[in-house]
Amino acid sequence: MPELPEVETLCRQLKTILPGEEILRIEILDARLGTIEGLVGRRVEAVKRRGKFLQICISGGLTAELHLRMSGRLFWQKGGVPPFPSYSRLVIAFPAGTLILIDPRRFATFTVQPVSSAPALVEDPLGGLSARRLREIARTRRRPVKSFLMDQRLIAGIGNIYACEILFAAGIDPRRPSSGLSPAEWRKVAKMSVAILERAVACRGTTVSDWRDLFGCSGTNQDHLAVYARQGEICRRCGGKIERITQGGRGTWFCPSCQQ
Ligand SMILES: [Zn+2]
Known part of the structure; x- marks a missing residue:
């Protein structure tokens, strides 16, 4: 299960790639994630971490929040064309490449909202x-x-x-x-x-x-x-x-x- 250092690792790596990138396309490969609307055409402004939540701040005041739960991980694929890795659940295409949520046990969550729903923390x-x-x-x-x-x-x-x-x-x-x-x-x-x-x-x-x-x-x-x-x-x-x-x-x- 990813713990804090693993989530922080992803956060630091995403910070080197995503800020400034425009979201070109979103593909939901697992309906259990729900619908994700209103992101295409917007830009990533920042990537942050709150506890084990990864937060992607998006232009227009939206925050996409990802929690990896039991078995989720993120994979950056140069170029945006399939085949995607096994257990891919979500694909977000940017000009620089494609961000893929891989998650065999399917407990990871990805939500988009105007404000964060991550719980306030006692201590980080x-x-x-x-x-x-x-x-x-x-x-x-x-x-x-x-x-x-x-x-x-x-x-x-x-x-x-x-x-x-x-x-x-x-x-x-x-x-x-x-x-x-x-x-x-x-x-x-x-x-x-x-x-x-x-x-x-x-x-x-x-x-x-x-x-x-x-x-x-x-x-x-x-x-x-x-x-x-x-x-x-x-x-x-x-x-x-x-x-x-x-x-x-x-x-x-x-x-x-x-x-x-
Ligand atoms: Zn000892």
């Missing part, structure tokens, strides 16, 4: 997290700290991979109740969240299954994963063994000796 980790704010929100919550980091209503865009990696980098056991972390520990979580996510953006995301960037290339952050999907392997920090447990129905990977 790439903007820097406030340790004090995190601690305030967590004070009354007994859920494990890993579930807290993954709660999209509180912090945008941290999914399973990055939650595991952040807690390893911060040296915190993922099973601890969020209300029990000290101010110093929240400072570590805040600092490591930004560091881990920024590195993932610099690596154009983590390709452990099907993630590809706008140009069809794999990310490289999987080469930096310290714990995720490494159960039974050696911890590079202490030489101990990485373990896997299940939390909230998802796998959690951690090092029992490095994470207290």
